[in-house]
Amino acid sequence: MFKSLLFALSLATSAQAGDLATLRIATQVSGTVNWELTTITQNGFDTANGFRLEVADVAGGPAAQIAFEGGAADVIVSDWLWVARQRAEGRDYVFIPYSKAVGALYVPATSTAQTLPDLKGSQIGIAGGPVDKSWLILRAYAQSQYGFDLAGQTSQVFGAPPLIYQTALDGQFGGAINFWHFGAKMQAAGLRPLVTVQEAALALGLNPDTPLLGYVVQGALLRDHPDVAAGLAKASRAAKALLASDDAAWQALRPQMNAKSEAEFQALIAGFRQGIPSAGAVDEAAAAKLLAVMADLGGAELVGNLKTLPAGTFYTP
Structure with missing residues (x-):
């Protein structure tokens, strides 16, 4: 007041x-x-x-x-x-x-992964922490679409966006989730989106325009x-x-x-x-x-x- x-x-x-x-x-x-x-x-x-x-x-x-x-x-x-x-x-x-604006889960250009279950056993870098909204939506999508426990079947490294960005560019992650602008830079550097958060939201019946x-x-x-x-x-x-x-x-x-x-x-x-x-x-x-x-x-x-x-x-x- x-x-x-x-x-x-x-x-x-x-x-x-x-x-x-x-x-x-x-x-x-x-x-x-x-x-x-x-x-x-x-x-x-x-x-x-x-x-x-x-x-x-x-x-x-x-x-x-x-x-x-x-x-x-x-x-x-x-x-x-x-x-x-x-x-x-x-x-x-x-x-x-x-x-x-939302991001995606990016994988190296050399990755053979085509869907999220292909990341089983991989290490995923995540900016924003364990309750990052993009990470949560992708977890829900993996479970809904594939019956795949993305959190349980991969290991996660949580860190600051610049650190996740650089480590992803160095090829040390099987996949990486970052804030949208770092994701744009990752894609410009050659990484490819395995699945976007927008795609995942649509599959879950959510409105990506929210x-x-x-x-x-x-x-x-x-x-x-x-x-x-x-x-x-x-x-x-x-x-x-x-x-x-x-x-x-x-x-x-x-x-x-x-x-x-x-x-x-x-x-x-x-x-x-x-x-x-x-x-x-x-x-x-x-x-x-x-x-x-x-x-x-x-x-x-x-x-x-x-x-x-x-x-x-x-x-x-």
């Missing part, structure tokens, strides 16, 4: 001064989210939609969450499962869709300053529209994309574009179905005591 009061006072002061409201977003500026944020600020999509975006660099997701919970940030980026869990525990957080990542704001922002919340959503869509259609817009982002070759650069562009979610409201029935899969395999470590999707989790335009 105290943080909401501070934000309301900040907006009121800005209005009295004739200035635009400032939205402070805490994020790791070396991450892919900053490609969209840079596009928003460089093209004035924030000011055109009634606010000024201020980006603060943090070490990673946990640091961003601490800043958000402590009132040092008005916006962060996280997945909606985290938002739903927070709502179930009494925190009034709301999710504004940002990306549906966005996983989004901007997280306080519910008080939507109630007290709906124009600012709507402005953030519109600025995001404007940036996505530009990046989806204009190849030249990517040249300004290339220095921060860390692409080591033209193939990597093009793979990252394609991956970002593929991850742009449809406009409009999130399909809550589809999200609830995904939640059930995540709760079954990820358990309390991932979703706490969450059993059903809390009302109000998703922002409605």
Whole structure:
């Protein structure tokens, strides 16, 4: 409540001064989210939609969450499962869709594997930890399609995305699952996707268009300053529209994309574009179905005591 009061006072002061409201977003500026944020600020999509975006660099997701919970940030980026869990525990957080990008399980170009059961006895590298959403979906897919216990019939190495990426390139894994942008780089380097998370989700009857990542704001922002919340959503869509259609817009982002070759650069562009979610409201029935899969395999470590999707989790335009 105290943080909401501070934000309301900040907006009121800005209005009295004739200035635009400032939205402070805490994020790791070396991450892919900053490609969209840079596009928003460089093209004035924030000011055109009634606010000024201020980006603060943090070490990673946990640091961003601490800043958000402590009132040092008005916006962060996280997945909606985290938002739903927070709502179930009494925190009034709301999710504004940002990306549906998911990865794949990649194998070396020389691998003879054609399906997941072919990885029996192999070592799989996984970024994101034991409750990584892509890993859980692929486990469910392996069990559903083949009756194959992917976790029990392989060994897993969990590590930071750059470490999994480099070790996979060195050919030390039978397969590797990484965040989408590292996956794009792996594919550009010659690894091939054995099965994509999108393919697995479709086979499980899930909707692959369900966005996983989004901007997280306080519910008080939507109630007290709906124009600012709507402005953030519109600025995001404007940036996505530009990046989806204009190849030249990517040249300004290339220095921060860390692409080591033209193939990597093009793979990252394609991956970002593929991850742009449809406009409009999130399909809550589809999200609830995904939640059930995540709760079954990820358990309390991932979703706490969450059993059903809390009302109000998703922002409605």
